[in-house]
Amino acid sequence: MENKTVQKGTATLTVNSKTVELPVLGGTDGPDVIDVKRLYAETGMFTLDPGFTSTGSCESQITFINGEEGILLHRGYPIDQLAENSNFLELVYLLNYGELPSKSEFHDFSRDVTEHTMLHTQMDRFFGGFRRDSHPMAMMVGAVGALSAFYPDAMDVKDEDQRRISTNGLIAKMPTIAARIYKYSIGQPFIEPQNHLSYAENFLRMCFSVPAEDYKPNPAIIRAMDRLLILQADHEQNASTSTVRLAASSGAHPYAAIASGVASLWGPSHGGANEACLNMLREIGSVERIPEFIARAKDKSDPFRLMGFGHRVYKNYDPRAKVMQATVHELMQELDIKNSPILQVAMELERIALEDPYFIEKKLYPNVDFYSGIAMDAIGFPTEMFTVLFALGRTAGWLAQMNEMTVDKTQRIGRPRQIYTGAPFRDYTSLDTRS
Ligand code: ACO
Numbered sequence: 502m503e504n505k506t507v508q509k510g511t512a513t514l515t516v517n518s519k520t521v522e523l524p525v526l527g528g529t530d531g532p533d534v535i536d537v538k539r540l541y542a543e544t545g546m547f548t549l550d551p552g553f554t555s556t557g558s559c560e561s562q563i564t565f566i567n568g569e570e571g572i573l574l575h576r577g578y579p580i581d582q583l584a585e586n587s588n589f590l591e592l593v594y595l596l597n598y599g600e601l602p603s604k605s606e607f608h609d610f611s612r613d614v615t616e617h618t619m620l621h622t623q624m625d626r627f628f629g630g631f632r633r634d635s636h637p638m639a640m641m642v643g644a645v646g647a648l649s650a651f652y653p654d655a656m657d658v659k660d661e662d663q664r665r666i667s668t669n670g671l672i673a674k675m676p677t678i679a680a681r682i683y684k685y686s687i688g689q690p691f692i693e694p695q696n697h698l699s700y701a702e703n704f705l706r707m708c709f710s711v712p713a714e715d716y717k718p719n720p721a722i723i724r725a726m727d728r729l730l731i732l733q734a735d736h737e738q739n740a741s742t743s744t745v746r747l748a749a750s751s752g753a754h755p756y757a758a759i760a761s762g763v764a765s766l767w768g769p770s771h772g773g774a775n776e777a778c779l780n781m782l783r784e785i786g787s788v789e790r791i792p793e794f795i796a797r798a799k800d801k802s803d804p805f806r807l808m809g810f811g812h813r814v815y816k817n818y819d820p821r822a823k824v825m826q827a828t829v830h831e832l833m834q835e836l837d838i839k840n841s842p843i844l845q846v847a848m849e850l851e852r853i854a855l856e857d858p859y860f861i862e863k864k865l866y867p868n869v870d871f872y873s874g875i876a877m878d879a880i881g882f883p884t885e886m887f888t889v890l891f892a893l894g895r896t897a898g899w900l901a902q903m904n905e906m907t908v909d910k911t912q913r914i915g916r917p918r919q920i921y922t923g924a925p926f927r928d929y930t931s932l933d934t935r936s
Contacts, residue, residue: 502909506560509533516544530565547918554813557738559746559912563596563901564737571817571866575735576600584824589730589894590614590700593672596735596901610669617673618694618703620681621651628685637889638767640682646760648674656754658907667755668900675896676700679889680707686885701727704893709881721835725876728828732821732869733891735898741765741772745899746906747915755903762899763892769808772891776884778809779843779874787842788849795850799859809871810854811863821869829872832879843875 506526512535514521521543524536534557537548550556565574573580576595583592587601594602594610602610627647631640648671649656655667681691684707692707702723710716736742744765749758766772785794798807812819833841851867854860877887906912 502560502562502905504560504909504911505529505562514540514544516546519544528560531567541918547920549920553738553743558743558915559738559906560909561737561902561905562599563905564735564898566737566814568812568814568816571815571820573736573820580732580820581824584728584731584828587731588699588701589727589734589897590672592731592734593897596897597668597904613669614673614700615696617670618677618696620674620677624648624651625681625691628681631685633686633688635686637679637682637686637885638763638773638892640685641678641889641892642760642764642767644678644682645675645763646757648678649754649756649760652756653754655756658749658752658755658904664755664904664907668904671756671759671896671900675893676704677707679886679893680704682889683708683882683886699723699727701730705880719835721832722880725828725832725880728824729873729876729890730894730897732824732873733894735895735901738902739771740768741895742899742902745903749903749906750912750915755900758903759896759899762895766892766895767888772888772895774808774868775870775874775877775887775891778870779878779884779887781808782843782846782850782874785846785850788846791846791850791853795853795857799857807850807854807860807865809867809874810860811865812868815866815868816864818866819868822867822871825869825872825876826867829875829879832876836879838879841875841879843878847871847875 506528508524509527510525511522512525514523521540523540525533526536527533541547548556563576565577566572575583575592576599578595578601583595587595590611591602591607593614594607598606624644624647627644628640631643652667652670655663655670657663658667677694684691690712692710692712694703694707698706702718705718705723705726706716708716709718738746741762745758745762748761749755753761769777781794785791794805794807797803797805798810829844833839833844851871854865854867859865873891874884874887877890878884882890
């Protein structure tokens with residue numbers, strides 16, 4: 502990657518009567534940053550920033566978010582335009598290779614992905630080792646990590662060809678893995694991929710076809726599935742993406758690094774929120790009970806939070822939530838689902854929360870997970886599969902970010918420091934002298 506930051510000035514820091522000048526760097530858009538790389542060498546001190554609220558970890562040219570204004574761009578293109586006009590595979594290409602593909606580039610890329618969707622047959626036996634009632638994300642962490650045992654020849658991330666093989670191969674195999682996890686959890690036989698179908702339709706078919714009957718989805722379902730993948734494809738340096746970058750910074754196998762992203766995504770504060778959100782909407786159950794849950798969300802002595810609300814970066818409406826909301830309405834209309842109680846609760850909850858001083862003051866708006874669970878539910882997935890679907894989309898971003906880091910000459914193994922507050926030096930005492 503060609504580094505493009507420009508020095509815009511310096512920041513002066515005086516500490517212990519020593520003054521250091523730190524470069525202030527600017528990018529294409531977004532806040533300038535103070536480059537503290539030399540701080541330790543010059544002052545013997547680190548910065549402390551748990552949760553990375555004020556810390557950038559890298560330069561990136563993939564995704565830009567303006568959280569105050571609710572803007573999300575991939576390689577400069579706004580998410581709503583991509584969701585409306587593009588498709589997931591094209592977005593994968595854009596994220597990973599930097600530009601929208603030409604017709605022939607898209608043709609070749611789609612063929613490369615389509616022709617690598619099958620899994621090694623030994624992989625199928627691997628699934629049989631899990632309990633049928635395992636959480637799908639537990640199986641996904643294991644299965645994606647196991648890919649490195651089945652495809653060890655795409656290990657050298659410094660080699661451009663091997664990077665392409667592991668990138669396109671993982672995009673190809675993730676839907677097959679996700680569908681197998683679903684089939685295994687419901688005790689149905691695995692369905693093999695079909696090359697003539699689109700990415701989204703092939704995945705849906707592997708999930709919902711049975712040998713006795715082929716699945717022919719409504720086009721609205723295919724569109725909604727593709728849009729879900731697009732909306733979840735990348736979101737710059739979030740927890741799972743940072744996890745992937747950190748894991749890969751040691752030179753780990755790309756499939757192992759992506760498995761670490763799957764693990765990080767699982768948590769309810771991150772990708773697990775869509776599952777938690779739909780469970781919450783079901784628990785609320787009716788519009789009459791909303792005030793009770795709003796009160797709980799505001800009560801500091803109650804750990805309950807309104808799932809699908811709030812975001813570390815967005816202090817405005819998450820632009821993905823807007824697209825997702827429109828997609829849900831379209832889906833409900835096409836599937837002729839009238840008076841969905843969950844959708845009614847969601848819309849009323851959103852209305853009430855957006856008028857509530859607590860949510861206004863803290864700038865808590867719906868995030869992408871608020872509506873994505875409703876869409877996945879309408880498509881036919883059980884809640885436990887929601888985060889797996891999220892991982893399917895986010896794999897595009899994880900790979901793009903990992904590959905970008907690999908060719909960024911300024912990147913080294915990720916190694917944060919700490920402030921130590923444990924016991925000071927002390928001598929070991931033998932067990933028989935301890936009371
Ligand atoms: N419901 C009620 N109060 C909330 C919520 C919520 N959903 N989110 C934040 N707050 C309050 C906090 O209690 C805190 O209040 P305080 O300042 O009085 O202590 C304040 O808003 C700031 O919250 P933090 O937790 O400090 O914000 P942070 O940026 O660390 O967390 C997060 C962001 C994790 C997304 C949070 O808003 C949350 O837990 N939301 C619910 C889970 C969720 O929807 N996650 C999906 C995130 S999007 C994604 O991963 C795709």
